[in-house]
Amino acid sequence: MQQCMSALQELNQEYMQVTYDLAIAKIALQIQATETKSLIGFHAFTGCDFNPAFFNKGKKRPFTLLKKNVEFQQEFATLGEENLIEDQLNEVFNTIQKFTCQLYNAKKSIDVDDGRYQLFVSNYKPSNVNENFTKKIVNFDASSIPPCKSELYQQLRRAHYISIVWKNAYKKQPTTLDPLDYGWIEQEDKFVFKWFEGDQLPTSVSDLISKIPESDSMDDEDESHNAIHDSDYDDE
Template identity: 50%
Template sequence: MREIPASFGNISKKILQTFTRCTAGTVIVTFDEYFSPSIKDNEHTLRGTNRSQRYQIKGPDQVRPADFLSELRNINFKESLVSFLIEDWKNQEMVTFFKNKTVYVNYKNCYKFLEVNGAVVRTEDENKACPAHEEADTKVIFHACQVEPDSNVLIRCSDTDILVIALGNMQHLKENVRLWLKVGVGNAERFINVSKLYESLGPDLCQALPGFHAFTGCDFNPAFFKKGKKRPLTILQNSTDFIEAFSKLKNYPDIETQIFDILERFVCCIYGLKKFTDVNEARLSIFAKSFKCNDIEETFKIKTKNFDGSILPPCKSELRQQILRCAYISSIWSNAYRQNPTVLSPSNCGWQEIRDKLEFRWFEGDQLPTSVSEVLIKDHSNINDSDANIQIDNEEYDEETTHNQVSTSEDSDEEDISCLMESFRSGEDVLSSIFD
């Protein structure tokens, strides 16, 4: 809303008017819930979203806070506002907005509003409730999968996640349901035919996208520093092994151990090291390009003042935690059509609870060697050149290197879809642009 009314009652009317002024016979409004602890705790911290002072809306005449948008960062305020809307919309003065429409509001429960004999009637629909869903993104897709056959569904959003979740659940839509996304505003407004995009990309790739999107960085999971999504997407599209591995992540823990090895090889590829299948060896290769000895007897000298650890891929221990988090997120996104999308626990999938918040478990085990003896070759007399060095990319590097811990960037590099639809020419072009 460009102009926010002064009172909560008028805010309520304006929001409802915005939702119901379309020509659709059924309107579904979904809101986020705020679980505690939550896998979004880290993202809430980065955005400045928190549970500060409690807020109570006593009635429609109450004046809103002066800085309304800033107050929306207070989770308590947002929860109070949504609860007020649900109560206020059942008042009889709202009846004009419900004529010839059925409105569903999905929050902690699913509320159904409609006009009957000139009065507003509000009921609860347990079949359309999905209290196990934390995000509005998955709730939207859950409702889309409940729509009757031979229907047109239009989703208004500006979030990459919804497109990915929609593509990953297209096979669960009822017969002849056509799905569209409306993105952008004004001259930048665009419509994405998700059904046509699904046909263009194919079901196999679409089912791999939730896992891929979570793996390469999203609101819940850190990204690989400066690797983005466009090039990794190209690598994914060119490999049936990678597509199959990402598709199966949603079935964790009932997945083959080889999937971890395949995704490890995928990481080596996005770092430009296609000959490698082990991330630890890939790290050594990159490190050795700056710190290598031409002779085993040569004194170790640092040839550069600093070494940027962010250029290294994560070590095997870190990568395993990234894959576990990806499996958890993929389980939720790929099963958005279900009322209970996952039975997995975040504590077993790459997070740990600290002070009532879920934080990333970056790795397991010791970060550094427990003693110097673990990284020393005690006796060189019986070691020849082939034993003391490893062969990587036709170059020999010293096997003894320091272990440099890498933290992946927490920026998901996501951009507003509305700015990216200019390149909408084919299914592949659209997806590549969205992940750029």
């Protein structure tokens, strides 16, 4: 009796394994070859354990865009090719920008910086070109617009490096490339994200924010000086 039960359990396990394998095979057949090759780069770019995800975008919508566009599939498939030179990666980036713009519903843009601008203008532009910009930006969610070009490029470089490691995971040394060249910096003996390269703000805007005109600072000093004297008189 026990032998029969053991045999039935083994048969059941084999049946479940075959069913599982058939299900996987069915999914694989439904996915085209270009889609299959693009999945590693796609997953690394849209968010994984080693690369931040696009806030509130998940995987379903990006994957829907991927399935509908062969160009996107081809470019994501090139990520992880170790012989990919810098110029080729820049060409991939142009397509990735278009993909990101569509992800954020900036469908008329192929450049993420332009997409950011168009999305902002569509919500806040004045009705009259001669009208002053007076609208109050209340509760504006920065995650509703795509990342800037500099930030997106670092995201792509990390995705490329991660894809190389994954595609060569069977090797003793998956890659000899330096992660510091691919979207990370080293801090306290740890690799952390290099979010962007260059200034966070345009120099002109940064100057306007950080620099106080000398006349204003002099006025402030005079007011504080007068305030001190007034307080002295009050004490008397």
